[in-house]
Each structure stands twice: as structure tokens, then as C-alpha cells.
Amino acid sequence: MTLLRVADLTVTLATSAGDAEAVRNLSFEIDHGEILGIAGESGSGKTMTALSIIGLLPYKGKATGSIYFDGREILTSSKKEYRDIRGKDIAMIFQDPMTSLHPMLTIETQLTEHLRHHRKVSKGSARQSALELLDTVKIPDPASALKAHAGQFSGGMRQRIAIAMALACDPKLLIADEPTTALDVTVQAGILKLLRQLRSERDLSIMIITHDLGVLSSLTDRIMIMYAGSEAESGTAPDLLLHPRHPYTQGLISALPGVARQGKVLTTIGGSPPELGNFPTGCAFHERCSYAQTSCSLEVPSVLQVSDNHRMFCPINPLAEKSVK
Amino acid sequence: MEPVPVRTFSLRKMFTGTGFFPFIVRRLLTAVLLILGITFIAFSVTQLVPGDPVAANLGQSAYSDPEIVAAFEKEFGLDQPVPIQYITYLGKLVQGDLGVSLSSKRPVAEDLREYFPATLEIAMFAVFVALVLGILLGTISAMTRDRLPDQIIRVFSLTGVSMPVFWTAITAFYIFFFVLGWAPGTGRLEPGAEPPPTVTGLFTIDALLNGDLSTSKEALSYLLLPALVLAVYALGVITRFTRASVLEILGNDYVRTARSKGLSEFTVIRRHVLRPALLSIITIAGVAFASLLAGSVLVENVFSWPGLGQYAYRSAVGLDLPGIMGVSMVVATVFILMNLLVDVLYRVIDPQMRDAG
Ligand SMILES: Nc1ncnc2c1ncn2[C@@H]1O[C@H](COP(=O)(O)OP(=O)(O)OP(=O)(O)O)[C@@H](O)[C@H]1O
Ligand SMILES: [Mg+2]
Numbered sequence: 001m002t003l004l005r006v007a008d009l010t011v012t013l014a015t016s017a018g019d020a021e022a023v024r025n026l027s028f029e030i031d032h033g034e035i036l037g038i039a040g041e042s043g044s045g046k047t048m049t050a051l052s053i054i055g056l057l058p059y060k061g062k063a064t065g066s067i068y069f070d071g072r073e074i075l076t077s078s079k080k081e082y083r084d085i086r087g088k089d090i091a092m093i094f095q096d097p098m099t100s101l102h103p104m105l106t107i108e109t110q111l112t113e114h115l116r117h118h119r120k121v122s123k124g125s126a127r128q129s130a131l132e133l134l135d136t137v138k139i140p141d142p143a144s145a146l147k148a149h150a151g152q153f154s155g156g157m158r159q160r161i162a163i164a165m166a167l168a169c170d171p172k173l174l175i176a177d178e179p180t181t182a183l184d185v186t187v188q189a190g191i192l193k194l195l196r197q198l199r200s201e202r203d204l205s206i207m208i209i210t211h212d213l214g215v216l217s218s219l220t221d222r223i224m225i226m227y228a229g230s231e232a233e234s235g236t237a238p239d240l241l242l243h244p245r246h247p248y249t250q251g252l253i254s255a256l257p258g259v260a261r262q263g264k265v266l267t268t269i270g271g272s273p274p275e276l277g278n279f280p281t282g283c284a285f286h287e288r289c290s291y292a293q294t295s296c297s298l299e300v301p302s303v304l305q306v307s308d309n310h311r312m313f314c315p316i317n318p319l320a321e322k323s324v325k
Numbered sequence: 326m327e328p329v330p331v332r333t334f335s336l337r338k339m340f341t342g343t344g345f346f347p348f349i350v351r352r353l354l355t356a357v358l359l360i361l362g363i364t365f366i367a368f369s370v371t372q373l374v375p376g377d378p379v380a381a382n383l384g385q386s387a388y389s390d391p392e393i394v395a396a397f398e399k400e401f402g403l404d405q406p407v408p409i410q411y412i413t414y415l416g417k418l419v420q421g422d423l424g425v426s427l428s429s430k431r432p433v434a435e436d437l438r439e440y441f442p443a444t445l446e447i448a449m450f451a452v453f454v455a456l457v458l459g460i461l462l463g464t465i466s467a468m469t470r471d472r473l474p475d476q477i478i479r480v481f482s483l484t485g486v487s488m489p490v491f492w493t494a495i496t497a498f499y500i501f502f503f504v505l506g507w508a509p510g511t512g513r514l515e516p517g518a519e520p521p522p523t524v525t526g527l528f529t530i531d532a533l534l535n536g537d538l539s540t541s542k543e544a545l546s547y548l549l550l551p552a553l554v555l556a557v558y559a560l561g562v563i564t565r566f567t568r569a570s571v572l573e574i575l576g577n578d579y580v581r582t583a584r585s586k587g588l589s590e591f592t593v594i595r596r597h598v599l600r601p602a603l604l605s606i607i608t609i610a611g612v613a614f615a616s617l618l619a620g621s622v623l624v625e626n627v628f629s630w631p632g633l634g635q636y637a638y639r640s641a642v643g644l645d646l647p648g649i650m651g652v653s654m655v656v657a658t659v660f661i662l663m664n665l666l667v668d669v670l671y672r673v674i675d676p677q678m679r680d681a682g
Contacts, residue, residue, distance in 0.1 A: 101582065102582070117587065151677050
């Protein structure tokens with residue numbers, strides 16, 4: 001059953017050079033209890049997609065299209081309605097754990113304030129939940145952690161606290177923006193295990209943005225690859241990882257590091273991703289694509305259904321043609 | 326978690342430690358050195374300016390009588406060499422004796438006790454108004470960024486910081502006294518009215534302590550206009566500064582996190598934004614308070630407010646060395662206390678400062 005359906009999402013941002021579309025006509029779905037992975041080079045619009053779902057685009061950012069969540073359209077809902085969804089039904093873990101926790105408030109305040117706001121529980125029972133959450137994310141000595149401030153924890157611990165914070169109101173959808181990028185391998189493994197466990201225990205749906213092949217292959221059910229604000233290809237995780245069709249996906253997957261380094265220049269795809277406001281015409285990827293033909297710079301690629309659960313946006317890729325026949 | 330360190334008393338720790346007490350001890354020691362430095366500078370400056378304090382304080386005929394001049398110089402120690410005068414001054418200062426004013430012929434300490442509370446009263450009122458209103462307006466301005474309320478507030482705060490205090494004072498006095506007749510007039514109370522018995526020296530409070538509500542109200546009505554005029558500049562500064570720092574904090578990731586929790590905008594601003602913003606606002610408030618003391622000289626003269634500003638003005642014109650020194654000491658002490666207060670508040674607000682010392 002579908003929990004989230006994004007259709008034709010276009011995000012316009014204000015830049016110094018005028019308005020520019022950071023996300024273009026993006027459509028995807030997430031089912032109840034499903035984990036969707038989103039990958040793509042830096043600047044491909046992953047974070048902006050996430051922020052438009054939770055309704056927190058940067059100043060002067062605008063989203064159009066449709067975001068259908070849990071039975072209703074939320075993109076057009078009022079500020080008040082959005083506040084009631086945020087933190088309660090949709091929670092988000094942000095990209096950088098070093099800056100996303102408040103430096104001056106105690107962990108207790110940060111873990112309980114939205115719980116008390118949404119669920120109207122007492123201070124004592126909110127505190128009790130906070131202790132349990134910290135235990136769930138395996139923070140040692142939860143009682144003294146509650147009294148501490150973010151500055152007293154390492155990056156890995158802060159990310160766990162951020163996860164605990166996101167889970168406080170038992171959301172239906174968790175959006176995690178590169179939750180493991182800043183962490184070392186053992187901590188990463190712990191967090192992935194935790195996310196898997198939460199999905200099966202709470203039927204939580206997760207949208208996880210990552211550059212990490214390990215995360216994509218071990219955690220996600222489905223994967224969507226983004227390029228220049230649009231979908232390049234999407235499919236079930238094993239299918240997409242083992243049989244990528246789109247030239248960009250092929251390059252990306254072969255270049256994904258085992259341990260992701262954010263912003264790393266891809267070695268097997270020449271050139272660098274286009275800048276916001278300067279996306280090439282036609283297929284945005286054509287300038288870097290070794291299969292590109294003249295028509296690629298003219299026509300916006302239409303969808304090509306590779307199989308039931310696998311589609312891509314590249315009509316002329318010889319590999320794709322072969323598989324379709 | 327690190328283990329809690331066992332606290333043992335050590336004299337060395339009192340000066341080098343990171344706790345609150347060593348911090349205060351260090352600051353007070355610095356304060357003493359600062360005051361010493363300020364006496365030296367003030368003393369030197371008054372010696373360097375051209376002019377003869379004797380001529381300034383004796384009448385024409387008295388000045389032409391060498392005997393009177395000699396007696397005057399002897400009485401105030403002006404016949405001694407300057408370094409001796411300075412050391413004598415310091416020696417008395419330690420005992421709390423600020424010397425005798427050349428112009429009022431009264432002990433300077435007594436003069437200050439009379440004039441300083443008047444200034445303190447309008448200054449505190451002005452700072453209070455500027456802080457409360459400035460933080461409120463600055464926050465509204467930042468929250469409505471580029472929209473109408475923001476634009477209106479920005480015009481007003483810019484006007485506030487651009488108008489010379491003297492001009493504001495005269496204009497306000499003209500409009501509210503002569504034209505509208507709302508302001509009661511100059512001074513601290515109706516002419517001839519009995520001031521309330523001195524406790525704090527602040528008439529509004531002393532009258533209240535005396536159970537005299539009507540005098541308190543009257544004192545307040547006299548206080549209002551000069552205090553508001555004095556507040557204008559600081560209000561402009563604090564409003565503009567609050568807007569800038571709230572905008573800066575609003576751009577932080579942790580504010581986005583707070584919003585992602587679905588908290589009300591009021592909670593986000595009050596709990597997540599204003600607290601870090603206060604850190605920088607407090608610093609600027611200290612600076613604004615300083616400018617306010619400077620402005621009080623002008624405002625007090627326009628409103629005939631019998632405060633430190635007027636006293637400073639009279640001492641300066643009369644080359645009244647003990648008077649000038651006394652005012653400098655008071656102003657320096659106020660500055661040092663303000664700085665100390667700012668630093669203490671810093672530590673209260675920011676846990677990182679507390680942890681780091
Ligand atoms: N506040 C903003 N104003 C204008 N443009 C922005 C803003 N934030 C991000 N952008 C731009 O929007 C585009 C998409 O950014 P987004 O953060 O979604 O990329 P991303 O795929 O998450 O990249 P990364 O992997 O680096 O996190 C980028 O070109 C970025 O520079
Ligand atoms: Mg991102």
C-alpha cells in the first residue's frame with residue numbers, strides 16, 4: 001500500500017542568477033514499510049526533494065506538483081496542517097549531525113519537546129520515552145546523556161541522538177539524508193542495523209539518501225538514481241545494482257565507493273555534474289554520456305519501462321534497446 | 326561521560342581554574358588594574374589641556390589677588406608638583422576619598438552620590454525600553470524579512486541610529502512640551518517639590534518605598550521623555566543588531582531541525598533562535614549602554630536633568646580636576662561592571678562557555 005506518492009514535483013530555488021529548478025518533474029512512490037534509496041551526485045537535488053516533502057524548502061524556495069501522503073495531498077496544505085504532520089508523521093534526519101543538533105539546549109529538551117507538543121504527554125512520561133529512545137539507539141548511560149549538550153558527543157553519537165529525536169513521535173515516514181556519511185564503518189553498521197530493525201518492528205517507511213553502495217545494497221528495497229534534478233533510473237535494489245541500464249547509473253555504480261565520500265568526483269564518468277540553473281537541454285546527461293547522439297541534446301528523454309519494477313529515462317542507450325527486445 | 330572532578334581548594338586554581346569563582350576573581354583583579362590605568366590617563370589628560378583651574382574657579386577680582394590664589398592652590402594641593410598630586414590622589418582614593426570639588430567646594434564623593442542616581446534612573450529606564458522593544462522589533466523584522474513590517478521597522482531603526490541625540494532631545498522637548506504640552510517640563514520633579522527620602526537615589530523607587538504613589542508617578546512623568554530620547558539611539562542599534570543575528574541564527578541547520586519537529590513558530594523562535602541570538606545581542610547591548618552614558622551629557626543639559634552628565638559638563642568647563650576624576654571613576658566602574666555582567670550572562674546562556682571556562 002502506498003504511503004507517499006510524489007508526482008511531477010518541481011522545486012524552484014532563488015539563486016543569485018535568478019530562479020532555477022533544482023528538482024524537475026520528479027515522480028516516485030514509497031509503500032508502507034518500504035525503504036527507498038536515493039542516490040546521485042552532489043547537487044542532483046536529493047536534499048531539496050526531501051525538504052519539499054517535509055515542507056521546509058530554503059527561503060524563497062517553491063515546490064509545485066503533488067505530494068500525496070497517507071491518504072491526502074500535503075503540498076498545498078496550510079502551515080498549521082504541515083506543522084501537525086512534521087515531526088509526528090514525517091520525521092527527518094539531516095545530512096550533518098555536527099550542525100543539526102542545537103548547541104545550547106539539553107538533549108532532554110531536544111528529545112522531548114516535539115513529543116510533548118504533538119502528543120500532549122506529561123514531562124515525566126516524555127522523559128521516560130526519551131530514556132527508552134536513547135536506549136534503542138544504543139547511547140550508553142541514557143540518564144546522564146539527557147542532561148548533556150550536543151557538544152559533548154561525537155559525530156556518531158550525535159547521529160544516533162538525531163535518529164532518536166526523529167523516532168520520538170513514532171512517525172510513519174522517516175527521511176534520512178546521508179545518515180551514515182560522516183561516520184566510521186562500525187558505527188555505520190550499527191545505524192543500518194538499527195534502521196532495518198525499526199522498519200520491521202514499527203512498519204516504518206524510510207527514504208534514505210546515500211552515496212554508499214553498501215547502504216544501498218544492504219538496506220534498501222528500491223533505488224532511485226537522480227541526475228540534475230530528475231530521475232535517471234529506478235528499480236528494485238538488486239535489479240538496479242546488478243543490471244543498471246542507464247549510462248549514468250552504470251557510471252555511478254561503478255564509481256560508488258565502498259565507504260562513501262561526499263562530493264567525491266566520479267572517476268568513471270568524465271566531467272562534472274551541471275550547475276543549478278545551467279542544466280543542459282534535452283537529456284541533462286548527454287554532455288558526459290559516451291553513447292550520446294545528436295537527438296539527446298534536443299529531446300527530453302521519455303520513460304522506458306525496462307520491467308514491471310524497473311524504469312529509466314534514456315531512449316537510445318544501446319544496452320537498453322537490447323534488453324527491451 | 327567524564328568523571329566529575331573532585332574539587333579541592335588551591336590558591337593557584339583560583340586564578341587559573343575554569344570555574345565560576347576563579348573567573349570572577351580574575352575579572353576583579355583586572356578591574357582594579359583597569360581603574361588604576363584610568364586614573365592615570367584621566368589625570369594626564371587634565372594636566373595636558375591648556376587652561377588654569379584657578380582662573381576658572383576664582384572670580385576676576387579674587388584671581389588678581391596673589392594671596393587668595395596662593396591660598397586656593399594650597400587648599401586644593403595645586404601648589405604641589407604634578408606627580409605628588411597624583412600620588413596624593415591615589416592615596417586618598419584607596420580610602421574612598423575622591424577629593425574636594427573645585428567648583429562646588431564639596432567632597433566629590435558626596436556630589437557623585439547625589440548626581441549619579443539621577444543618571445542611573447534615566448539610563449536604566451532607557452536601557453530597559455531599548456532592550457525589550459529592540460529585541461521584539463528586531464525579531465519581528467527578521468521573521469517578516471523583506472515584507473512590509475520588516476521594511477517599516479528598518480526605516481525606523483535606521484532613523485534612530487542616524488539622528489544626533491542633541492537634535493532628538495531638542496525636537497522632542499519642543500514637540501512634547503511646547504506644542505502638545507504632554508511633558509511636564511524639566512528637572513526630576515515639580516519645582517519646589519520635596520524629593521522622597523533617599524534610599525536608592527532613584528526617585529520613582531524611593532517614593533514607592535516611602536509609600537508615596539503620587540510622587541512616584543510624578544517622578545515617572547518627568548523621567549519619561551528624557552529617558553525615551555536617550556533610548557532612541559540604543560533602540561535603533563539593538564533592533565538592527567537583533568534582526569541581523571536572528572536572521573543569521575535562522576539559517577542554521579539546528580533551526581531547520583527544530584522546524585522539522587513541527588513545533589510552533591513561536592517556540593522555534595523563543596527556544597531555538599533567541600537563545601543563541603541573545604549571546605550577540607548582549608554584547609551589543611553593553612556597547613549601546615556605553616553610548617547611552619555619553620548621550621546623557623547632552624540629554625541632561627536639554628532637560629535640566631541634574632545627573633552625572635551635567636556634573637561632568639560643569640566639571641570639564643570649570644577645569645575641576647577632582648570632579649573630572651570622580652566622573653571618570655564612576656563611568657569606568659560602570660563600564661567594568663557592564664562588561665562583567667555581559668560575561669556572566671554569556672556563561673549563563675551558553676553551556677559551551679561554561680564547559681570551556
Ligand atoms: N538555499 C539554497 N538556495 C539556492 N540554491 C540552493 C540552496 N540549497 C541548495 N541549493 C542548490 O540546489 C541544488 C540541489 O541541492 P541539493 O542539496 O538538493 O543537492 P544534493 O543532491 O542533496 O547534494 P549533496 O549530495 O551535495 O547533498 C544544488 O545545486 C545546490 O547548490
Ligand atoms: Mg544533500
